[in-house]
Structure formats: structure tokens, C-alpha cells
Amino acid sequence: MTSSRPSGLAPQAGWGKRLNRTLGQLVLELLVISTLNGVLFGMLLFLMASGLTVIFSMLGVLNFAHASFYMLGAFFGFQISRWFGFWPALLIAPLLAGAVGAGVERYGLRRVHKNGHVAELLFTFGLAFVIEEVVQIIWGKSPVDFRVPPLLDFPAFTIFSTNYPAYKMFMLLVSIAIFVGLLLVLKKTRIGLIVQAALTHPHMVGHLGHNVGRIFMLVFGVGTALAAVAGVIAGPALVTQSNMAGLLGPILFVVVVVGGLGSLPGAFVASLLIGLVQTFAVSMNGSLSGAFGPLSPAYEATWLADIWGVTIAQIAPIMPYLLMVLILIFRPMGLLGTRDT
Amino acid sequence: MRKVLSLTALALSVLAVSGMSAAAEDTVKIGYIDPLSGGGASVGEVGLKTFQFLADEVNAKGGIQGKKVEIVPLDNKTNPQESLIQAQKAIDAGIRFLTQGNGSAVAGALSDFVTKYNERNPGKEVLYFNYAAVDPVLTNAKCSFWHFRWDASSDIKMEALTNYMKTVPAIKNVYLINQDYSFGESVRTAARAMLAAKRPDIKIVGDEKHPLLKVTDFSPYIAKIKASGADSVITGNWGQDFELLLKAAADAGLKVNWYTYYAGGTGGPTAIKQANLDHQVFQITEGIANLDHPASQEFEKAFRAKYDVSVFYPRAVNEMRMLAAAADKAKSIDPVKVAQALEGMEVEVLDGGKGNMRKDDHQFFQPIYISSFGDRSAKEPFDEEHTGWGWKLAARIDTPATVVPTTCKMERPN
Numbered sequence: 001m002t003s004s005r006p007s008g009l010a011p012q013a014g015w016g017k018r019l020n021r022t023l024g025q026l027v028l029e030l031l032v033i034s035t036l037n038g039v040l041f042g043m044l045l046f047l048m049a050s051g052l053t054v055i056f057s058m059l060g061v062l063n064f065a066h067a068s069f070y071m072l073g074a075f076f077g078f079q080i081s082r083w084f085g086f087w088p089a090l091l092i093a094p095l096l097a098g099a100v101g102a103g104v105e106r107y108g109l110r111r112v113h114k115n116g117h118v119a120e121l122l123f124t125f126g127l128a129f130v131i132e133e134v135v136q137i138i139w140g141k142s143p144v145d146f147r148v149p150p151l152l153d154f155p156a157f158t159i160f161s162t163n164y165p166a167y168k169m170f171m172l173l174v175s176i177a178i179f180v181g182l183l184l185v186l187k188k189t190r191i192g193l194i195v196q197a198a199l200t201h202p203h204m205v206g207h208l209g210h211n212v213g214r215i216f217m218l219v220f221g222v223g224t225a226l227a228a229v230a231g232v233i234a235g236p237a238l239v240t241q242s243n244m245a246g247l248l249g250p251i252l253f254v255v256v257v258v259g260g261l262g263s264l265p266g267a268f269v270a271s272l273l274i275g276l277v278q279t280f281a282v283s284m285n286g287s288l289s290g291a292f293g294p295l296s297p298a299y300e301a302t303w304l305a306d307i308w309g310v311t312i313a314q315i316a317p318i319m320p321y322l323l324m325v326l327i328l329i330f331r332p333m334g335l336l337g338t339r340d341t
Numbered sequence: 342m343r344k345v346l347s348l349t350a351l352a353l354s355v356l357a358v359s360g361m362s363a364a365a366e367d368t369v370k371i372g373y374i375d376p377l378s379g380g381g382a383s384v385g386e387v388g389l390k391t392f393q394f395l396a397d398e399v400n401a402k403g404g405i406q407g408k409k410v411e412i413v414p415l416d417n418k419t420n421p422q423e424s425l426i427q428a429q430k431a432i433d434a435g436i437r438f439l440t441q442g443n444g445s446a447v448a449g450a451l452s453d454f455v456t457k458y459n460e461r462n463p464g465k466e467v468l469y470f471n472y473a474a475v476d477p478v479l480t481n482a483k484c485s486f487w488h489f490r491w492d493a494s495s496d497i498k499m500e501a502l503t504n505y506m507k508t509v510p511a512i513k514n515v516y517l518i519n520q521d522y523s524f525g526e527s528v529r530t531a532a533r534a535m536l537a538a539k540r541p542d543i544k545i546v547g548d549e550k551h552p553l554l555k556v557t558d559f560s561p562y563i564a565k566i567k568a569s570g571a572d573s574v575i576t577g578n579w580g581q582d583f584e585l586l587l588k589a590a591a592d593a594g595l596k597v598n599w600y601t602y603y604a605g606g607t608g609g610p611t612a613i614k615q616a617n618l619d620h621q622v623f624q625i626t627e628g629i630a631n632l633d634h635p636a637s638q639e640f641e642k643a644f645r646a647k648y649d650v651s652v653f654y655p656r657a658v659n660e661m662r663m664l665a666a667a668a669d670k671a672k673s674i675d676p677v678k679v680a681q682a683l684e685g686m687e688v689e690v691l692d693g694g695k696g697n698m699r700k701d702d703h704q705f706f707q708p709i710y711i712s713s714f715g716d717r718s719a720k721e722p723f724d725e726e727h728t729g730w731g732w733k734l735a736a737r738i739d740t741p742a743t744v745v746p747t748t749c750k751m752e753r754p755n
Binding site: 026029030033034037038040041044136140141142143145147148155158161162163164165167168236237238239241247248251275278279282283313314315316317318 | 382383386521549550551552554555556557558560561562563564565567568581584585588592593594607608611612614615726727728
């Protein structure tokens with residue numbers, strides 16, 4: 001309604017123009033568009049994985065419920081934007097989700113922590129189901145109508161006749177801002193120093209007069225709030241539905257593992273890498289049969305034919321998982337990780 | 342909560358059956374096996390409401406052969422294995438009619454299970470009514486006397502769609518994008534074969550398969566569609582794969598017409614409205630709310646008034662009404678006699694026109710509608726999912742133009 005996109009279709013014109021272009025132009029177009037798409041997707045991944053990385057690197061807790069806090073953020077954002085508009089939602093929803101996260105740490109995780117990592121994992125695993133059920137009871141199982149705010153609902157620029165919406169640019173900026181902001185807080189401020197010290201030497205930090213429990217609660221709260229920021233921002237761009245956590249979960253762990261468990265710059269690099277790898281793979285139609293010619297008829301009916309005929313584009317979304325497996329084999333601590341726990 | 346309630350209802354109904362076998366004779370129970378929890382629950386619930394509404398309708402008219410109809414919900418979590426457990430549970434509780442729709446893998450397992458069960462238990466036969474699983478194999482290579490399908494198979498839908506597309510000269514370059522599993526595969530193969538036969542001048546400029554429900558960002562696919570110069574896209578995508586695909590297309594400003602199987606599914610209309618693709622998304626169904634047909638509009642009104650969702654399964658209406666008609670014709674609710682009465686039965690379908698249950702393969706044939714989603718005129722009273730937009734009729738493909746051949750060789754009981 002607020003969009004200014006013209007409707008109707010004019011296929012012939014586009015087709016004619018395409019034929020007149022040279023091969024070089026086509027390759028350039030493919031490179032530019034794929035790079036742009038890859039960077040945008042990568043930044044979206046980082047937005048979603050940053051909170052997970054913070055919690056893991058600071059607390060050593062692998063939070064299986066992280067994607068659930070992302071979903072909570074999206075639904076809080078949806079509800080608050082209904083009442084007060086998108087921008088207040090972008091502020092209030094993460095605060096709410098952060099408060100929920102802090103509460104979970106204070107009254108749940110802290111007690112469970114005494115029983116070791118396995119108990120923690122199981123706790124967050126169960127929490128994910130609880131959150132999903134609660135969201136279903138309140139908002140139902142169907143997708144909700146969460147829209148991009150009118151202020152950002154226009155194409156920011158057009159390149160090779162493809163629009164790039166302003167909202168995606170906003171997503172990119174927020175993602176970079178979060179990266180820089182977190183890095184500064186952790187490396188350059190007193191709070192960052194205390195937080196880092198509390199992870200490796202909790203008793204010493206405690207003896208120095210700091211409340212270690214509160215620091216942990218704060219970190220967990222910030223981590224979940226970051227997940228909620230991602231939820232509020234990605235909600236309108238993707239689908240806000242009660243199964244969104246389950247669908248997103250696995251890829252976030254890939255980002256964290258590839259980047260190096262607990263490394264913020266690592267997660268940033270890994271997100272970009274995964275975004276680019278996946279996007280470029282989709283644009284390639286090559287297959288083994290394309291490279292080496294068709295399979296000999298003797299093998300036509302075997303499983304080999306399936307592998308031979310599959311295109312790179314077809315397996316593109318599986319590439320990140322392949323990358324994760326390779327990283328775990330050859331560089332278990334991840335790209336920029338410092339420890340291999 | 343709802344799950345707890347439905348489980349309680351189930352437990353009570355099982356108790357009722359085992360406790361009072363005499364009372365069981367007075368009801369016709371239909372086991373509804375579909376997802377009521379997990380990812381597919383939003384779809385399964387709409388189906389359950391539809392069948393409960395239809396049971397009420399039949400009961401208000403005196404039931405089937407004087408017996409009340411009762412729908413027994415059984416949660417299969419969209420899982421074939423779980424479905425068989427639920428089917429066995431239903432049979433143990435004395436249920437002789439099963440219905441299911443979501444997922445061709447589930448449907449295949451159920452059809453197989455029911456066929457084997459009936460071979461081993463003559464005199465206690467069970468019928469399986471399929472209202473939504475569209476894999477053509479169910480009425481071809483793997484057809485069964487005990488399986489009846491009311492939804493058009495994906496081949497029939499493609500037959501109807503291509504019969505429409507051949508009359509639109511503006512379509513010149515078609516791109517296919519589908520989910521990489523049996524259903525997506527049958528959509529793309531049927532599309533290629535039928536377009537080549539009916540409109541050899543149409544170029545297939547792309548044929549993409551992507552993993553099922555794993556893609557978060559469709560912009561690279563949209564870039565490919567754009568580069569291909571396509572004017573139309575055919576997709577069998579559903580759920581998130583449909584919604585994200587459309588959003589990415591709208592973001593990039595891609596101008597094509599979308600020919601889809603499941604644009605009307607839960608969340609689909611919302612996504613189209615968000616993407617602002619006014620009358621650029623078409624769907625193939627056996628009926629839409631905005632048909633100029635008073636009987637179906639009345640039904641639509643009553644259904645919406647009760648549940649606040651639109652009638653997504655006109656085929657379920659045909660299924661229930663034909664079950665009642667077949668029982669009347671056979672003067673019995675014995676599954677074998679009902680099945681024999683259903684074979685070749687011709688009826689007036691909910692959305693108007695003649696439909697018939699083909700005897701050769703138990704596939705129901707009915708008029709198919711191509712409609713587009715967007716702004717409404719006075720002739721379209723109903724919107725979808727409170728978007729303000731609704732379905733507008735683009736073309737009606739009458740029953741004879743939807744008929745596809747079958748390879749089914751059915752074994753019949755003596």
C-alpha cells in the first residue's frame with residue numbers, strides 16, 4: 001500500500017535487453033548481485049548468531065534455546081508494534097526478552113549449572129520446547145502479519161534492474177553496529193574486562209568485590225536481548241510463526257562452530273563466508289555430468305546417477321553444513337577460535 | 342491446551358467405544374489422522390474443524406443411515422510411522438472409516454497399511470479417504486480398492502493449469518522452482534511434459550529444485566529467475582518455502598506471474614499481501630470462496646461465522662456428502678458396500694458442476710478453478726486472512742478437461 005512498486009508485467013522488454021548484453025556484462029552482473037545478496041544474507045546470519053556467540057564465549061553455555069529467544073523477540077516485536085509502532089517495539093521487545101533471559105539465568109540456569117554442562121544443555125533444550133508451546137498458546141500456530149515499517153518500505157537502490165529494499169540496508173547497518181558495539185564493550189571498557197575475567201577466574205573476581213552471579217545474569221540477559229533484536233528485525237523480513245525457532249536453529253550453530261566457538265570476530269567472518277558460499281552456489285548450474293559428460297548407460301539406474309546429475313545450485317543450502325563438517329575435521333577450534341571446547 | 346483437550350476427547354471416545362459396544366452401533370466414527378501438534382499443526386487443525394463442521398451438517402440432516410457421525414481426532418505429527426500407530430488405534434476402537442490429507446508419504450503408508458489389513462481381516466474392512474495428498478502414484482502404480490482420493494492429483498492440477506496456460510499467449514518463458522522431494526518432482530516433470538505437448542513455443546528457461554524447508558534467503562534464486570527473463574513461474578512450494586520465495590521476489594522487484602498449487606494455504610494470502618503482488622499470484626483449486634454460486638457462498642458464510650477461517654477444503658465437503666450418499670445408495674454403512682457404491686458415483690460438487698469418482702483408480706474428477714489473489718470488486722465478497730484481498734476467478738476448467746489417464750490395475754474384493 002505504501003510501496004511504490006509498479007504492478008503488471010513487461011516480460012518482452014526484459015528479455016530483449018538481456019539478449020543484447022554481452023557475456024562479460026552477464027558475468028559482472030552475476031558477480032555483483034551474488035556478492036550483494038551474499039553479504040546481506042551473511043549479515044542477517046550474524047545478527048541472529050551474535051547473541052549466541054556472546055553467551056557462549058562469556059558463559060561457556062551452549063544455549064539451545066537461543067533461537068527461541070529470537071522467536072520471542074519477533075512475537076514481542078509484532079505485538080508491541082501493533083500497539084505502539086515498530087520503533088518502540090525495536091526498543092521494548094529486546095528489553096522484555098532480555099529480562100526473561102536474565103530471569104531464566106537467575107532462577108534456572110544458575111541452579112542447573114552446578115550439575116555440569118550436560119544438565120545445562122538439557123535445560124536449554126527443554127526450555128526451547130516450553131517457549132514454543134507458550135508462543136503457540138498465545139499467538140496460535142499460523143503466521144502473524146508482521147510488516148516492514150512504512151518508513152523503510154521502499155527500494156534503497158536499483159542495480160542491474162534488481163531492487164534492494166531499504167529495510168535490508170537497515171538490517172545490514174544494525175548488524176554492523178552490533179558487531180562494533182560489542183567488540184568495543186568487550187575489549188575497551190571496564191565492564192568488558194570484568195566480564196572476561198569473571199569467566200576464567202570467577203573466584204578471584206568475586207574476592208575483588210564484584211558480584212559474579214550478577215555479571216553472568218547480565219551477560220545472559222544481553223545475549224538473549226540481542227537474539228530478540230534479531231527477531232524484531234528479521235520477523236517482518238522472514239515469516240513470524242511459532243515454528244520459526246526450529247527452522248532457524250541449526251544454521252546458527254553452524255555459524256558459531258565455523259567462526260570458532262565463542263569468537264565474535266570469528267562469527268562475523270563465518271556469517272559472511274556462509275552467506276557468500278551459499279549465494280554463489282545457488283547461482284551455479286554446473287554438475288558432474290556437465291563437467292565430465294553424461295554417465296555411461298551401465299550406471300544410469302544406480303544411485304551414482306543421482307550424484308552425477310545433481311547441480312551445485314541444488315545442494316547450495318547444504319553447503320554450510322558441509323563447511324562445518326570440514327572445519328571440525330581440519331580446524332576444530334574454528335576459523336578464529338582460541339579454544340576448542 | 343487444545344492438544345490436551347483433543348487427547349482427552351480421544352481417551353473418552355475410546356472408553357466410550359470399549360465400554361458401550363451397544364451404543365457404538367448408533368454412530369459412524371471417522372478417524373481423522375493428521376498433524377495436531379508440531380510444525381504441521383496449523384494445517385491439521387483447519388482440516389479437523391472442517392470435518393467437525395461437516396459432521397454437524399450431516400447430523401442435522403439425520404446422520405448417515407440414521408446414525409450420528411463422529412469425528413475422532415488422531416494426531417500423527419505428519420509422520421508415516423506414527424500414522425500407522427494411530428490407524429491401528431482407531432481400528433482397535435472400532436473405527437471403519439479413516440481420513441487423512443497432509444503428506445503423500447503418510448498417505449502412501451496408510452493406503453498400504455489399510456490394504457494389507459483388509460486382506461488379513463475379511464469382514465472387518467476399513468476404508469481410507471484421502472482429501473489432500475496429491476502424489477499421482479496413489480491412483481496409479483500404488484492404487485488400492487480401499488483408497489479414495491477427493492483432491493485432484495498433482496497431474497490433474499497441472500493438466501488443468503496447462504489447459505489454462507495454453508490460452509494465454511502472453512506466456513512465453515516459464516521458470517520452474519520446486520521443493521526437492523517427491524511432490525516437487527512430480528510438479529516439474531508434469532509441467533515440462535504437458536507444456537511441451539500443448540504449447541511447444543513456450544520456453545522452459547529454468548528448472549530449479551531446492552531443499553525442503555531449509556532456505557532462509559531466496560534472493561539468489563530470485564536473481565536467477567530474473568536473469569532467465571521468465572515471465573511466469575510455476576511452483577508447488579508451500580508453507581515457509583512459498584512465503585519467503587514471494588517476499589524475496591517482491592523485495593527485488595521481480596515482475597512475473599506466479600502459478601502455484603498452495604498460495605491459498607495458511608499464511609499464503611498474508612505473504613502475498615505483504616509482498617503487494619496484486620493479482621500476480623494464481624492458484625489451482627477445486628473451489629474458491631468468491632464463486633458466483635449461492636450454495637457454496639452460503640456454506641462459506643456459515644463456516645466463517647463459526648471458526649473465523651475460510652473453507653480451505655471444498656473437497657472435504659464433497660467427501661463427507663458422498664460418504665452419506667453412498668451409504669444411502671447401499672442402504673448400509675458396511676465399508677465394502679459403501680466402497681462399491683462410491684465407485685463411479687456422480688454428484689453435484691460444493692462449488693457447482695458435476696464431479697465423479699472414477700471406478701478405475703478411485704480418483705475424483707471435478708471442475709478446477711484458476712484464480713488470482715488481490716484487490717476485490719463488488720463481485721468478490723470474501724477476503725482471506727483479514728488482508729482485505731480475496732481470490733478472483735481467472736478461469737474454470739470443466740471436469741472433462743481435467744481427466745488424465747491412469748495405469749492403475751486394481752484388485753477388487755469378490
